[in-house]
Amino acid sequence: MEVPGISAETLGFLKGLRENNNKEWFESHRKEYDGARAEVLNFSDAVRANLQGHDEIERAKVFRIHRDLRFSKDKTPYKPHFAVSFSRLGAERRGGYYLRIRPGESFIACGFWDPNKEDLFRIRKELEQEAEVFKRVIAEPRFRSAWGELQGDAVKTAPKGFDKEHPNIEWIRKKQFIFTRSFSDTEVQNTEFIHTVGELFLEIRPFFNLMSEILTTNLDGESVLD
Template identity: 55%
Template sequence: MLNPVITKETLQFLNELKKNNTREWFTEHKKTFKVHEANAKAFFNGLLERLKSHDEIEKLKVFRIYRDVRFSKDKTPYKFNFSASYSRAGAHRRGGYYVHIQPEGSFIATGFWAPEKEDLFRIRKEWEIDASELRTIIDKKEFKSVWGEMAGEELKTSPKGFNKEDPNIDLIRKKQFIFVKNFTDKEVIAPDFAEKINDDFKAIRPYFDLMSSVLTTNLNGESLLD
């Protein structure tokens, strides 16, 4: 199995790009960028092979370094990170993985970033009925030691049609259902970083299995995929 690593030099280049975020500087250093981009892509592909050992992955997407500035007040043309996402295969496998490499800002994330309206309603109705299975999974010591608390945007009050006094309102008012883990630069350049990420992503599986079951059945537990 491939074992490419993120190098100290790659992080240094991203730092320089942050400080010199202009087209002129980038053009002058594009050959160097290409070397570090190839290294990052090799890392993401090496992680892909690891993920495939315990999950079905449909697609790896490596994000471009170029920023879309059309609707942004920040007109700097380049990101100063390398990032990638991994989509799970099949309608019965929900959730996804994300990796973000950035000097003093590297992290991984997993879960459900932007559920469609129907999926969001289905999730909220599930927690309205019973959230005990979810809480059992995410409150386990082994799970929390890796992923901590559930993150993501949430409403300040209850969604329309839901009781603000519901005992599970802390879950119901969420708009995203994600988990995030941060890493130091020292951890990022360690030779076992890809293996560490893979182990962390493996730990999310019970959560994915539950959420996939919820999103592929109706409230009676009948499959929506038949």
């Protein structure tokens, strides 16, 4: 069954919410919100089905549109976007997929947003020891055409215990290892959008395969899984 792109009505609701981010407006447009959310859920189900064709997905999480205001200076109550994450199944499969629908700022992302300190240290030690395979994977022309440059926050000089003059310090400095791809509103509304997302998520697999191997072995290449 063909899955339509995200409709102009859904983007219109989100534009309206961005301009009228208050409870009164939201409640008066709840019917539009319910329709938009149902559309995004349908789209995310199709994304998950595509992923299941080449990966194993434990769950898809649709994030709440309500913002957590407890520790934020921004007191607007809603996020003017829909977001979904897709978690891979099992300790041997690392990395995650992400989709955000927001007028003028829609994107998909893959990788490692917030690795725990043990995983981050393991990745850095691997890159300290040998980064040629890592660099070859992310520089492969087809991969680069799909995802572009590796992104993510980094420390300013070098992590504690690492040489700031190390030849691989560009990668060792990273705190996140992510790739993103942005889409215009026209692209998001196109019926080919679901296929584009599916193809891009498939292209990330060489990176996920390498990082999963790193994170499930020690520096001697021995498995650390039970």
